Amino acid sequence: MSSALLDPTHAAALDAADPLAAFRAEFLFPNGPNGQPVAYFCGNSLGLQPKATRAALDAELTNWAELAVEGHFHGTAPWMHSHGPLAEASAPVVGALPHEVVIMNGLSVNLHLLLVSFYRPAGARYKVLMEGGAFPSDQYAIETQARLHGLDPDDAIVELVPRPGEHTLRTEDIAVKIAELGDSLATVLLGGLNYYTGQVFDMAAITAAGHAVGATVGFDLAHAAGNVPLHLHDWDVDFACWCTYKYLNSGPGGIAGAYIHERFANRPDLLRLAGWWGQEPAERFQMKKGFRPTPGADGWLLSNSPVLLLAPLRASLDLVARAGGMATLRAKSEPLTAYLESLIRALNLPADQLEIITPADPAQRGCQLSVLVHQRGRELFDYLAARGVVADWREPNVIRLSPVPLYNSFEDVRRAGAAMHDFFAAG
Structure with missing residues (x-):
């Protein structure tokens, strides 16, 4: 694999130029086996929790506590029209x-x-x-x-x-x-x-x-x-x-x-x-x-409406709007996903061992890349998890990796590529 692609300074430069980089701090990341935040690529299954979610839920719980049934008609966001x-x-x-x-x-x-x-x-x-x-x-x-x-x-x-x-x-x-x-x-x-x-x-x-x-x-x-x-x-x-x-x-x-x-x-x-x-x-x-x-x-x-389910969505949609909407998210998503693709292709593995089954054309894909691993797929998935890279496993042998533009960084992607490189380099 090209050392330039795996160079932390390369990813750092990309992150420094990312206009959405600050939104990463709006989310809560689980810690991995080493006690450090994971590189999370499982937004295709469950997105990370925005930090604003707890406050949004607390506000509705407070309305319920202080207004009871009157919360349907009074308060900052009456439930009747929520x-x-x-x-x-x-x-x-x-x-x-x-x-x-x-x-x-x-x-x-x-x-x-x-x-x-x-x-x-x-x-x-x-x-x-x-x-x-x-x-x-x-x-x-x-x-x-x-x-x-x-x-x-x-x-x-x-x-x-x-x-x-x-x-x-x-x-x-x-x-x-x-x-x-x-x-x-x-x-x-x-x-x-x-x-x-x-x-x-x-x-x-x-x-x-x-x-x-x-x-x-x-x-x-x-x-x-x-x-x-x-x-x-x-x-x-x-x-x-x-x-x-x-x-x-x-x-x-x-x-x-x-x-x-x-x-x-x-x-x-x-x-x-x-x-x-x-x-x-x-x-x-x-x-x-x-x-x-x-x-x-x-x-x-x-x-x-189930008000306590609406509150977290409201908090998340506020972030999407603040980020500039889908066009802005897409503008980051394409190069972020392309970086992941380049790291995987740079492994130079034959198609009978590993292949990306997601279209290469950005117009025909989102941020998800599905990697078909013909040999030792589950071993690779477990190795990534041990390195603090959270991916998604689909039977019988597909690993899905989804770098989400709102909270994933180019350094996250580099970490995933480095872990895959180390796995295959070790034989």
Whole structure:
């Protein structure tokens, strides 16, 4: 490996020129085996805790203690309206209009709620197109939604697989499959960023192809939201959902988000599962029969908001806004990830020993690099952990490393590269 790439002064110079470097101090890092803060590359699974999180939670606990039920109507952020500002703060992250976004539930719950509305098999149009080996949330949701409609999942679900010898899907192959399914295709559901390979799909092209054959198109953005710039409204995406505990740092099991394009904002006829918090606000407390949905994404709300789950997300979204939003984060993410890629490629290992399966094109990836380790993969993962490098293991032999621009430094990346170099140098 090039000694220049591993030179601490090289990483230090990159960090000195980083306009986001100060945000690292806004997060809490666990200590590693040597008692020093770890180099944390597992934001693709759980983001680090912002230091502001505790104060945000304490403020709500204080409101509860001092105001009790009156906290719904009084205080600095009355609970009755607490989800609205979070939709406004989340909309720029996913490229949506504020009334197209709602913060609620967990990702899998939101996915099911959206599929009730946007997977409406009828007659010969009943197929669902998704990527093969999709994250279980998507697999199980589609399987059980098909059964809910009396369909055989093996018949209703069509899975996309890469060409022989390739690890990722080509946009042209996705478009061809959509056209081939034609009038039989009801819904396209893909992960906007594939959790396993780290590939970002061309969501604009896929949406256009799906609409051309009359299908609805949605994306699970669990690994995309807060990681890559998104433009859901401009791309004309019908629906999407995401969790917030990965790149949006809302804490384990944090609240999720959903997007519904504004063309459906005033469609009370659109079938959905209803709850009282989705009722027209002027009628919500009249407690009478007859569901009349709130216009926009709020019409999919079921329950009043879990305030103690909203507080951590608010603290994290404040950091994203202070940092300059997704464009600024992306401007750091690309060179940060490229540095990690260069360190891994500089190991000069044959592809039958180690290969990066994430696309090399920055436009087709976020900050995650998935490394397929054909030999001694688990040994490498454990070695990294012993060196204070926190990565993510995916069976059977993939290590995911995700340098997050809000809190990872170029020195963190150098540490990971040095540990990998030492592992393979030792034989």
